[in-house]
Amino acid sequence: MTTRVARVLIAKPGLDGHDRGAKVIARALRDAGMEVIYTGLRQTPEMIAEAALQEDVDVVGLSILSGAHMTLVPRVREALNAVELNDVPIILGGIIPEEDYEPLKALGVAGIFGPGTSTEHIRDFINNLVSSNAR
Amino acid sequence: MPADLVPQVLAGNRRALARLLSHVERGEAEAALKALYPHTGRAWVIGVTGSPGSGKSSLVNALTQHYRANGETVAIVAVDPTSPFSGGAILGDRIRMRDLSGDAGVFIRSMATRGSLGGLARTTRDMVRVIDAAGFDRILIETVGAGQSEVEVARVAYTTLVVEAPGMGDDIQAIKAGILEIADVLVVNKADRIGANQTARALKTMLELGHPAARVYHHGQYMTVEAAPAPVAEWIPEVVMTVATERKGIAELAAAIEAHRQHRLRDAGPFDPQALRAELFERAREALFQQWLQTLSPDTIETLIQRMHQRELDPQTAVQQLLAPPSAQEHGHARP
Numbered sequence: 001m002t003t004r005v006a007r008v009l010i011a012k013p014g015l016d017g018h019d020r021g022a023k024v025i026a027r028a029l030r031d032a033g034m035e036v037i038y039t040g041l042r043q044t045p046e047m048i049a050e051a052a053l054q055e056d057v058d059v060v061g062l063s064i065l066s067g068a069h070m071t072l073v074p075r076v077r078e079a080l081n082a083v084e085l086n087d088v089p090i091i092l093g094g095i096i097p098e099e100d101y102e103p104l105k106a107l108g109v110a111g112i113f114g115p116g117t118s119t120e121h122i123r124d125f126i127n128n129l130v131s132s133n134a135r
Numbered sequence: 136m137p138a139d140l141v142p143q144v145l146a147g148n149r150r151a152l153a154r155l156l157s158h159v160e161r162g163e164a165e166a167a168l169k170a171l172y173p174h175t176g177r178a179w180v181i182g183v184t185g186s187p188g189s190g191k192s193s194l195v196n197a198l199t200q201h202y203r204a205n206g207e208t209v210a211i212v213a214v215d216p217t218s219p220f221s222g223g224a225i226l227g228d229r230i231r232m233r234d235l236s237g238d239a240g241v242f243i244r245s246m247a248t249r250g251s252l253g254g255l256a257r258t259t260r261d262m263v264r265v266i267d268a269a270g271f272d273r274i275l276i277e278t279v280g281a282g283q284s285e286v287e288v289a290r291v292a293y294t295t296l297v298v299e300a301p302g303m304g305d306d307i308q309a310i311k312a313g314i315l316e317i318a319d320v321l322v323v324n325k326a327d328r329i330g331a332n333q334t335a336r337a338l339k340t341m342l343e344l345g346h347p348a349a350r351v352y353h354h355g356q357y358m359t360v361e362a363a364p365a366p367v368a369e370w371i372p373e374v375v376m377t378v379a380t381e382r383k384g385i386a387e388l389a390a391a392i393e394a395h396r397q398h399r400l401r402d403a404g405p406f407d408p409q410a411l412r413a414e415l416f417e418r419a420r421e422a423l424f425q426q427w428l429q430t431l432s433p434d435t436i437e438t439l440i441q442r443m444h445q446r447e448l449d450p451q452t453a454v455q456q457l458l459a460p461p462s463a464q465e466h467g468h469a470r471p
């Protein structure tokens with residue numbers, strides 16, 4: 001048995017125009033042996049869901065710096081569910097206040113990573129998600 | 136089970152298609168590929184290769200819009216290299232294809248080269264066949280033109296575009312080094328930049344230099360021969376200038392692709408018997424090798440490697456010893 005290569009979509013929903021953080025994560029995940037599909041700035045929830053479906057990804061990673069995570073995350077979740085990707089987990093990076101963690105997890109976000117998170121931690125988290133969610 | 140996805144793929148289910156493509160990439164879709172094969176042969180497969188940043192993805196984006204305006208459906212396979220250090224990859228071609236999002240007549244799949252068993256060409260060919268069976272009219276394969284793998288992927292395509300941009304002096308050298316041989320259409324993209332005419336002229340000159348001798352399709356590879364026994368007039372690659380980001384020159388590019396398609400249909404067609412022969416041999420070679428490998432004991436192999444390492448045995452003699460049937464090894468050269 002060969003080990004499966006994890007496929008991760010890294011997307012930036014919403015209108016903020018900074019993708020440095022997203023690119024750093026993309027590179028770190030590549031260096032951890034994952035295939036990262038990077039789609040660029042200003043993705044609508046529908047675009048994210050479409051890419052996740054076509055690319056058959058294991059995880060969707062969202063990078064949100066605008067503060068609009070409480071509105072964007074549910075919309076992406078709905079868009080994913082609408083194309084029957086209910087089983088594809090969302091992870092979230094960016095500037096997320098501590099008090100939003102619980103409500104976001106209630107919305108089905110599998111993991112939240114603030115600016116200080118080590119890339120090793122993110123990598124291990126994704127690998128765990130992928131192996132427990134093996135399809 | 137990958138095979139269970141077959142009816143859904145044939146019915147146009149995009150999620151099933153995406154799933155099956157993953158199985159194909161992992162080399163776990165033999166039954167599905169077998170079931171889908173009779174449904175292939177409709178799509179026209181176009182390879183798009185060329186230097187990094189020359190505008191391949193932008194061109195794929197523009198060309199796809201052109202085909203969509205004609206009512207044709209388009210699937211895109213965008214190949215990027217796997218990092219040899221980590222085995223991971225960043226697949227970023229979708230960034231330049233955002234115009235295509237939300238269109239149900241388009242399907243985009245990114246793919247890393249991986250260290251795929253049986254080679255990238257084989258995996259790509261299998262992916263293309265699945266997409267073909269799913270009913271797409273055009274399949275565009277984007278690869279970065281640098282190494283041997285791109286040449287292999289180009290062999291999967293029926294029409295291959297090689298994309299250059301002005302001001303990439305060194306890459307003209309790369310073109311000389313062999314990529315010109317795989318081009319059916321040469322695209323000078325970024326024609327809005329200075330030096331575009333010069334690049335186009337340089338390419339034309341190179342084409343003329345390269346073409347007194349004809350190319351023939353031989354065992355699935357283009358080979359240059361002095362005098363070709365060509366049943367159909369030889370195809371001379373066209374040079375087309377485009378500005379992908381402004382969708383300029385795209386109709387001309389589509390016309391050049393169509394001309395090549397007509398040429399190829401007059402000749403061997405997409406399912407070229409020569410290419411099929413090459414594929415059959417390639418697959419047989421791989422299967423035979425795997426089968427034979429199973430019959431060898433690891434000890435035998437290790438002993439031979441040791442002796443090669445000690446300079447006692449040269450590699451070719453080692454191979455002969457491996458291939459000699461056990462009886463021949465016992466009786467030396469004696470024949471009954």
Ligand SMILES: Nc1nc2c(ncn2[C@@H]2O[C@H](COP(=O)(O)OP(=O)(O)OP(=O)(O)O)[C@@H](O)[C@H]2O)c(=O)[nH]1
Nearest residue numbers: 187188189190191192193231324325377378379380
């Ligand atoms: N001026 C100009 N810029 C272009 C043109 N086509 C593409 N570009 C730009 O060139 C850059 C690279 O374009 P891509 O389409 O990503 O090129 P690529 O060959 O797919 O790149 P890789 O996949 O990374 O090898 C982008 O910034 C494009 O906007 C063009 O016709 N004119």
Ligand SMILES: [Mg+2]
Nearest residue numbers: 191192228277
């Ligand atoms: Mg590209």
